[in-house]
Amino acid sequence: MNDEPLKIGIAGLGTVGAATLGYLMNENARIAARAGRALQVTAIVARDRTKDRGVDTSDLRWFDDPVAMAADDGIDMFVELIGGADGVAKAAVEAALKAGKSVVTANKALLAHHGAALASLAESTPGASLHYEAAVAGGIPAVKALREGMAGNGVTRVSGILNGTCNYILTEMETTGAAFGDVLLDAQKLGYAETDPTADVGGFDAAHKLAIMAAIAFGRQMDFDGVQIEGIGDVAAEDIVAARDMGYRIRLLGVAERTAQGVSQRMRPCMAPADSALGGVMGVTNAVMLEGDAIGATLLTGPGAGGGPTASAVLADIVDVARGNCPPTFGLPAADLSPVTQDGTAIPDEGAFYLRVTLKDQPGTLAEVATALGACGVSIHRMRQHDHDGDAAPVTIVTHRCDLADVEAAKERIAALSVCTAPPVSMRIVES
Numbered sequence: 001m002n003d004e005p006l007k008i009g010i011a012g013l014g015t016v017g018a019a020t021l022g023y024l025m026n027e028n029a030r031i032a033a034r035a036g037r038a039l040q041v042t043a044i045v046a047r048d049r050t051k052d053r054g055v056d057t058s059d060l061r062w063f064d065d066p067v068a069m070a071a072d073d074g075i076d077m078f079v080e081l082i083g084g085a086d087g088v089a090k091a092a093v094e095a096a097l098k099a100g101k102s103v104v105t106a107n108k109a110l111l112a113h114h115g116a117a118l119a120s121l122a123e124s125t126p127g128a129s130l131h132y133e134a135a136v137a138g139g140i141p142a143v144k145a146l147r148e149g150m151a152g153n154g155v156t157r158v159s160g161i162l163n164g165t166c167n168y169i170l171t172e173m174e175t176t177g178a179a180f181g182d183v184l185l186d187a188q189k190l191g192y193a194e195t196d197p198t199a200d201v202g203g204f205d206a207a208h209k210l211a212i213m214a215a216i217a218f219g220r221q222m223d224f225d226g227v228q229i230e231g232i233g234d235v236a237a238e239d240i241v242a243a244r245d246m247g248y249r250i251r252l253l254g255v256a257e258r259t260a261q262g263v264s265q266r267m268r269p270c271m272a273p274a275d276s277a278l279g280g281v282m283g284v285t286n287a288v289m290l291e292g293d294a295i296g297a298t299l300l301t302g303p304g305a306g307g308g309p310t311a312s313a314v315l316a317d318i319v320d321v322a323r324g325n326c327p328p329t330f331g332l333p334a335a336d337l338s339p340v341t342q343d344g345t346a347i348p349d350e351g352a353f354y355l356r357v358t359l360k361d362q363p364g365t366l367a368e369v370a371t372a373l374g375a376c377g378v379s380i381h382r383m384r385q386h387d388h389d390g391d392a393a394p395v396t397i398v399t400h401r402c403d404l405a406d407v408e409a410a411k412e413r414i415a416a417l418s419v420c421t422a423p424p425v426s427m428r429i430v431e432s
Contacts, residue, residue, distance in 0.1 A: 005038035006322050007074060011066040011092060012081035013046035016106055016134070018053040019307035020079065020314045025055045031315060035322035043069050070096035077102045077321055079314065085109035093118060093130075100127030102326070104317040106134035106310055112208035115215065115222040116337065119329035129326035131317035136209045137162060139309025140302040141316065142288045147216050147331045153292025155217040157257040162206035162267075164284035164304040165193045166232050166252040169201070170269075171282045173240050174249060180235060192284060202231035206254050207267040213288075214256035215330045218263050220338040222330075228349075230268035234425050238386070239356060242396045243271050249279045253430065264347045270428045271354055277432070349404035352381065352429040355397040357414055358422040365419040366395065372413035373399075376406045392421045398429070 078096035286304025
């Protein structure tokens with residue numbers, strides 16, 4: 001065991017920070033024994049010094065400025081649990097790395113937007129390293145599984161359910177029949193959704209995580225701007241019912257895969273078979289599916305958020321640092337990561353699609369829709385007109401295999417029809 005304790009500074013004592021501090025204070029002997037080195041929290045930063053966090057902080061050094069603590073000689077490791085892609089979180093992480101310290105963070109937005117630059121800084125500064133297990137899928141060890149466990153694989157695809165808030169909302173809509181807005185309000189009351197839920201329900205939080213995994217999986221620089229993002233705000237109760245009638249469940253799925261034209265990254269609601277590995281994931285649970293040439297497919301599931309699960313991932317990184325386990329940030333040295341390039345050809349996104357259109361209840365409307373679809377090369381596999389009250393008739397369509405670009409073109413044509421009373425909604429149908 002190293003005789004010198006690893007001195008830790010924690011910035012941010014919210015749900016995750018307080019849980020991390022609690023484990024390090026109350027379970028220190030057990031964690032240190034596994035780390036092979038004494039672990040000592042010596043400094044903290046938080047907005048409110050008077051808040052009860054369940055542990056005695058009177059012997060710790062309090063800082064008002066995270067950047068000052070990050071550069072302070074009294075710590076060896078900086079744990080950033082503030083959040084945010086820019087501002088003080090970014091400045092503090094940069095200060096710690098420049099000072100040759102190890103950084104542990106749960107900040108997926110910071111990594112998705114600045115991961116390449118931070119990795120370069122960490123790997124070019126003696127003593128510095130950057131760790132982020134908690135930034136992807138909470139308590140699920142997705143980063144270690146992908147970066148270390150699958151190091152011998154040629155990774156072909158990573159996918160999953162990466163946001164517990166969205167999965168909770170979709171599950172509740174299915175089980176209760178409630179509308180999206182009503183379930184969102186309940187999720188906010190339960191603490192599953194923020195007051196401003198845009199990052200979650202808009203798909204951005206999950207897209208941050210997908211971009212990080214894609215960088216590791218394919219040995220390339222971070223490309224958050226290349227993620228096609230669609231949230232769950234347009235999912236209606238009738239879509240949930242239609243999916244159930246066909247044996248599917250709607251899930252916000254992230255997929256990153258290598259294609260002949262480059263790497264495709266997409267985050268959008270999809271219909272997955274109810275009895276499939278991803279379709280069966282319920283509530284706030286997250287799931288990550290990793291596919292490689294040697295291992296085939298493996299699925300990791302577990303809690304994707306919350307104080308305890310996320311603190312578990314933070315502690316795993318702290319133990320890694322104590323053990324001296326500091327691999328290249330994204331699996332390869334930052335200088336060796338492939339640049340983000342495409343060959344200029346649009347990456348195809350092919351499959352069967354579900355399409356919901358709302359039409360005036362009058363003769364000839366279905367023929368107009370069929371003509372619009374045919375003009376865009378979209379073939380109808382099956383179509384159903386649902387029972388309705390009033391003058392608007394909901395119609396659901398399942399297409400034969402086609403490309404997303406053709407579906408989007410068809411939606412524009414349909415929306416422009418005088419018989420269409422609401423913007424069409426579409427979802428990819430996946431079979432695994």
